[in-house]
Amino acid sequence: MVQPVAVTDPEDPRIEPYRAVRERDLVGREHRFVAEGEVVLRVLLRQERFAVESLLLAENRLEGLSDCLAALPSHVPVYTAGRAVMDAIVGFPIHRGILAIARREPLPSPDDLLSGLPEDALVLGLIGLANHDNVGGIFRNAAAFGADAVLLDDATCDPLYRKAIRVSVGGALLVPFTRAGTGQALVEALRRAGFEILALSPSGREPLGQVRRRGRTALLLGAEGPGLPASVLAETRTVTIPMSGGFDSLNVATTSGIALYELTRRESADSC
Amino acid sequence: MVQPVAVTDPEDPRIEPYRAVRERDLVGREHRFVAEGEVVLRVLLRQERFAVESLLLAENRLEGLSDCLAALPSHVPVYTAGRAVMDAIVGFPIHRGILAIARREPLPSPDDLLSGLPEDALVLGLIGLANHDNVGGIFRNAAAFGADAVLLDDATCDPLYRKAIRVSVGGALLVPFTRAGTGQALVEALRRAGFEILALSPSGREPLGQVRRRGRTALLLGAEGPGLPASVLAETRTVTIPMSGGFDSLNVATTSGIALYELTRRESADSC
Known part of the structure; x- marks a missing residue:
């Protein structure tokens, strides 16, 4: 079972891909995308096309996702933060408290x-x-x-x-x-x-x-x-x-x- | 043809129903509602259930709506304002530049x-x-x-x-x-x-x-x-x-x- 890593500093370099989510999504990311919310996270974790790179979860969402965390490959880091730190990282109030970064795959012809x-x-x-x-x-x-x-x-x-x-x-x-x-x-x-x-x-x-x-x-x-x-x-x-x-x-x-x-x-x- | 009345002061009492649109809509208005945008305005003007009380239009939208204004009953005031005044009245950037206030009707049983x-x-x-x-x-x-x-x-x-x-x-x-x-x-x-x-x-x-x-x-x-x-x-x-x-x-x-x-x-x- 993956052990969540508590993040207390919004400038922590480990959570760099989650910073300023909205602006960076709008310009488009080359190799990654952001998934948000429990329903989407559960779909992401049960499909095989897109590899999950990391999760960032509000502390109060950990318990409800324990089955997801138990099934997660051990090399995928799970970061957790209080609501204020999470909002500061992301750049806006992230009500759902659940984000994941996943890798895009090259598109076929x-x-x-x-x-x-x-x-x-x-x-x-x-x-x-x-x-x-x-x-x-x-x-x-x-x-x-x-x-x-x-x-x-x-x-x-x-x-x-x-x-x-x-x-x-x-x-x-x-x-x-x-x-x-x-x-x-x-x-x-x-x-x-x-x-x-x-x-x-x-x-x-x-x-x-x-x-x-x-x-x-x-x-x-x-x-x-x-x-x-x-x-x-x-x-x-x-x-x-x-x-x-x-x-x-x-x-x-x-x-x-x-x-x-x-x-x-x-x-x-x-x-x- | 209704002659538009230019509004230059966001505190002008004549445009009171347009003030703080978002907040007042969320608490609900007893006798009125707000219609927004050209498509909705055109539907509003061609139906007969709800009476139009007034319009508030950005100056640059007047020309495109000249057919609507020509068909409007003469007792309906049309206010017009520059974009900055309009945003100040409404309380947020009103990109469509077209608002109308109309009267609710009592709901039948x-x-x-x-x-x-x-x-x-x-x-x-x-x-x-x-x-x-x-x-x-x-x-x-x-x-x-x-x-x-x-x-x-x-x-x-x-x-x-x-x-x-x-x-x-x-x-x-x-x-x-x-x-x-x-x-x-x-x-x-x-x-x-x-x-x-x-x-x-x-x-x-x-x-x-x-x-x-x-x-x-x-x-x-x-x-x-x-x-x-x-x-x-x-x-x-x-x-x-x-x-x-x-x-x-x-x-x-x-x-x-x-x-x-x-x-x-x-x-x-x-x-x-």
Whole structure:
């Protein structure tokens, strides 16, 4: 069982990666990311893709996490601090009192990621999604409905940003993802790997409920407002979610949930 | 066309309702609410339930809203201020530069609200939802899929809180709602009005996709984590959203979107 190391000096060099968390997360970290809160920590500890480097826990959270600490590899240091020291280290009040630093892995090429997927794989493609809440929400839904992978264009924000992981309740640590360049490059990578590509759009031609999955299927989502680029819509099957309210389009994370529900529901119904 | 009144003193008594917006919203206002941002303002101005009392606009937003101002009743004052004065009035940086004060209406009794609904009405019942993002997201979905009304138990937060309205992109101003007391009282009001009551729960007995709507239907949603009270689940048809990922349950706003999609989709399919 790992013995927690008490930290009393916010300048202690051992907890350097936890300093000024918010600012450093916003500029992006090369090789690490920060996980926050108990739910996310438990997902982090039970997955194998990302190695945990250390934990920083408020003293009053130790007891509730004793099972996690017991299972932790002995080389992973666990730091603990009083609430005031922890807030001073991090740079803002860290209400959850639970932080972890983990190591990013190099992202595979889209071709490598896609070629390893099953013949009935369901993949999401995110184009221009710059909002961490939405990206986190989409990863949560992707994990819930068992999507096989997520491709991100260059303009889509980092799923391993602290807030995105938190909103995903850890889904961002579970669903494989990679960068695929421009939206156009993302579409081409899917096509090379034999995916049928569905583009969700308020102006889509087919209602979602009439779509049948045949083999590998990808679902493209664009930002609220601008939506998917016209060039992408022009060369894909466009799909829409029928709405009776005559009101604004849906939030993109909710849209992903509805589409994943429909496409995985239909699959189970067909196999009856 | 209403002539904007320039405000240069943050202490100007005419803009009193805009002072310390955040703090006063959190304690709750008796007779008014605050709407924020262009999208919400446009919804506010085209609905008739809530009367607009005044607008406060940053000078640089006037031009883009000239069509709104042209359509505004002449008794509604429009105040305008430079960004610094506006921030000083409101108490924090108000990036959108657009605020409105509107009047709340007395809430009808649940019986009055429900009795006026059509024979195929679809109503949401929210029990214990204390998160403004979730309540806002649910109202957005309710508006998108044309739900007829929303009932709230005492523990569910205010849909007319500024942030909830914003997340709802104005849906909270469009879908009729009222308070119904405890969760139990909410269920009883639905029953008196002849509603079939579906309770969404990860442990629900029927998969959502197999539910057929017959007449008036209500969909109950509880908070993530605790879920709906056991007493409510014991006396209603419990429904679940099948998920293949073996992962955490869905966000409750996403859940509402999926359920509304399924229940309104099926209705249109049946009527073919």
